[in-house]
Structures are given as structure tokens and as C-alpha cells.
Amino acid sequence: MADELAARGLRATRQRVGILRILRRARAHPTAAEVHRTLLRDQPSVSLKTVYEALDSLIVCGLAGCVTDGGEPYRYEAQKEPHYHARCRGCGRLIDVAAHSDAHIRSRTPIPAGFEVERIAVTIVGLCPRCRSHRPQQIDSR
Ligand SMILES: [Zn+2]
Ligand SMILES: [Zn+2]
Secondary structure, eight states: OHHHHHHTTOOOOHHHHHHHHHHHHOSSOOBHHHHHHHHHHHOTTOOHHHHHHHHHHHHHTTSEEEEOTTOSSOEEEEOOSOEEEEEETTTOOEEEEEOOOHHHHHHHSOOOTTOOOOOOOOEEEEOOHHHHHTOSSOOOOO
């Protein structure tokens, strides 16, 4: 991981390496606070501010991504294949969905002339199976 950081011109600080490892192991899309909480187990004196700064540097160099289309709080992930997100409006969970329809969207959407598309972000909003099974209450902020 240190080499990957170096290849992108980033110094491999303990925090950056630790955060990248957390993001790569994470099953869900953790928030900065969740990343911080996990990192504290190994690095008890790291501040949340440091976590935000390290996340920013990982995003700028392309090793991590920030998911903003699920609303606040923003969630983070290690960069992988382009994918869409299904967001549960009950529990806020983001589920990765394979991005198979980019070509279809490009061909069917009136993209402004001269606009260069870099990325297509799709968020599918609904209720996950867990939340569907205990509707209508049980709305927490996770
Ligand atoms: Zn849910
Ligand atoms: Zn994702």
C-alpha cells in the first residue's frame, strides 16, 4: 500500500495507510466518523480532522471515493470499478450495484452538446429487505 501511495505522489503516513486498509476491508460504505472509530483501535491519538485530511488526499489521488449522492453524512469507499448505489431510505445503507447501463444512459440521455461525460452517477432509492420487513417504524439514522 505504501508503494501505491508513493506512485501517486503521496507520502505513506501511518494514517493514510491505516485508512486505506480500513476502506478496503469495509463491507459497507463507512462515514468519516466510523473510519475514525476503527482507526482509533490502532492509532489511539488520531483526530477526526486528521482522518478528514487523509481521506481528502486519498480521494484526490484516486485511491478512494466519496459518495455524496446518498445525502449526509458522506460515505467513503476504496476506489473500485465504476458502480451505482442503491440507497435504503430506511436505514441509509448504500449497496453497490454493477454499472451496466452507462452506454444505455449515454445513448438515451440528451447530454448537452460539447459536454464531456466523465462519470455517470446513479442512485436507486428504496427500502432494503430488512427495512421492508419491519415497516413502517424503525427509521434510524444509520
Ligand atoms: Zn434499510
Ligand atoms: Zn460503492
